[in-house]
Amino acid sequence: MRKITLFTFIIASFLFSINCQPVQRLTAHSHTDLSNQESNTETLVPDFSSTTETTPRIDREFRAAWVATVANINWPSSRDLTVEQQKEEAIALLDLLQKTNYNAVVFQVRPQADALYESDLEPWSYYLTGQQGVAPSPFYDPLNFWVEEAHKRGLELHVWLNPYRAHHTAGGPISEHSVVNTMSDIVFELDSGFYWLDPSSKKTQDHAHAVVMDIVKRYDIDGVHFDDYFYPYPSYHNDKDFPDDENWNKYLANGGTMSRSDWRRNAVDVFVERIYQSIKKEKSYVKFGLSPFGIWRPNNPPSISGLDQYEVLFADAKKWLNEGWVDYFSPQLYWPINQIEQSFPVLLGWWESQNTKNRNLWPGINIGLYEGEKKVDEIFNQIMITRGMVPKAPGTIHWSIAPLVRDDSLQSALITYPYAKKALVPPMNPEYAKKSSKPDISINYGDNNLTIKLNEKRTSISNWIIHAKFRERWETTIQNRTDLEIVLPFFKVDDSPEYSPFKLSHVSLLEELKITKVNRYGIESEPTIIVPCNFDCKE
DSSP states (O other): OOOOOHHHHHHHHHOOOOOOOOOOOOOOOOOOBOTTSOOOHHHHSOOGGGTSTTSOOOEEOEEEEEEOOGGGSSSSSOTTOOHHHHHHHHHHHHHHHHHTTOOEEEEEEESSSOBSSOOSSSOBOHHHHSSTTOOOSSOOOHHHHHHHHHHHTTOEEEEEEOSSEEEOTTSOSOOTTSHHHHTGGGEEEOTTSOEEEOTTOHHHHHHHHHHHHHHHHHSOOSEEEEOSOSSOOGGGGTTOOOSOHHHHHHHHHTTOOSOHHHHHHHHHHHHHHHHHHHHHHHOTTSEEEEOOBSOSSTTSSTTOOSOOHHHHTOOOHHHHHHHTOOSEEOOBOOSOSSOSTTOHHHHHHHHHHTOTTOOEEOOEEETTSSOHHHHHHHHHHHHHHHHHHSOSSOEEEEEOHHHHHHOHHHHHHHHHTTSSSOEEOOOOOTTTOBOOOOOOEEEEEOSSEEEEEEOSOGGGEEEEEEEEEETTEEEEEEEETTOOEEEEESEEEOOOTTSOTTOGGGEEEEEEEEEEEEETTSOBOOOEEEOOOOSSOOO
């Protein structure tokens, strides 16, 4: 018989109807592949609140922030930092996201055909060490560091890459190992000083594809993310046409019949679809997200005016969403609510109408749009509008983390409301999602508590959830994938001075546990149910 303390014994003597049963330990079942089955998100995410009436509901919402490395916008703050200072800054940013109940970070790892990670394909980033091609010293892999530290804090890590930008005007001296020098036949220097890979070139597409898949294969990331830079903005080349005459003339000579604009868009379409399909084939749980310019074409919907990305950036973002070549779609809706020409809710409603494949629609919002109370009001209202218009799986990505870092009042406002409670990332679209098996749990009993251990690989889960029932009250804990053990007490006593700790109304025994796990697709399992042996349990 396990030893119990005198205090435990006294409390136990006051309580009755204790149902001592052996631990119900349910082992895991294999995943079910749903990729070739008709399904929907609702069937993959069982609502346990309907079967366990008082079990608290877990909120689902994507809450992410962009961390830009280009021009040292967000991290590292300077190219002159030591490795230890870089790590300290990264941890401070991730701690901030954890504290304010975000659940994802979109981290820029390829700002100008260079790498903030160890790569055999491209040189080390200038923004990391101040010299392109030079590794950090003492050596560490920043991406691996960010992934590990993000996961410790319950954050997904999405790598953000610019597929076609070869060199930025703030990019420093160009390394001999840069594509500007090693692939000069497919790189153009624009009038502004930017260098750009030719999107129409198969060689460009093959190289960018290899870079993406190298990261997917070697790092335990949760997502791959592209932003709005496909063909360059007109201002980058003094409003001149993009200089791809050679490939265009070859296309015509080979009997091509598309217009030049259609030909350019088709090249980008082929690349986007290829990236999506390749990621799904390699690691189907890794999400592919796109964050295009927020307007597809002027007059879509009729009240909207602005840049025509379809004709200027040669990005048919509507087609990518219509075809479902993404797991999530985040148009950059960096405009206020009360603006006619570019209205946040009007544009969000239009993009939602184009979401024919039911992908996750998580708009990008500009949290630095205003200052003071007006900023807080605008952010809150945009989050609430998104929750109302995309109720099944809401979410936003915040541009960028900088306003959050420098504004304590914004941090406080977010964790007061609307991010008062933690939320899990919504599940992936069911085309590739797999069901989650019941968690394999083991229990170790102490004198006055029990230790719950999740017997799962960290790389196979994103979170696990413990619902603990003390008398008639359920308490819920969301555990990170790196924290595979938790200690719970057998009972809780209200120790306020005005109460006697022996009053029955203020002593609650641990009566039941319902434990679930959430797999890498965001799918929550059915619960493993445990009735603990609070007393007289035999070893």
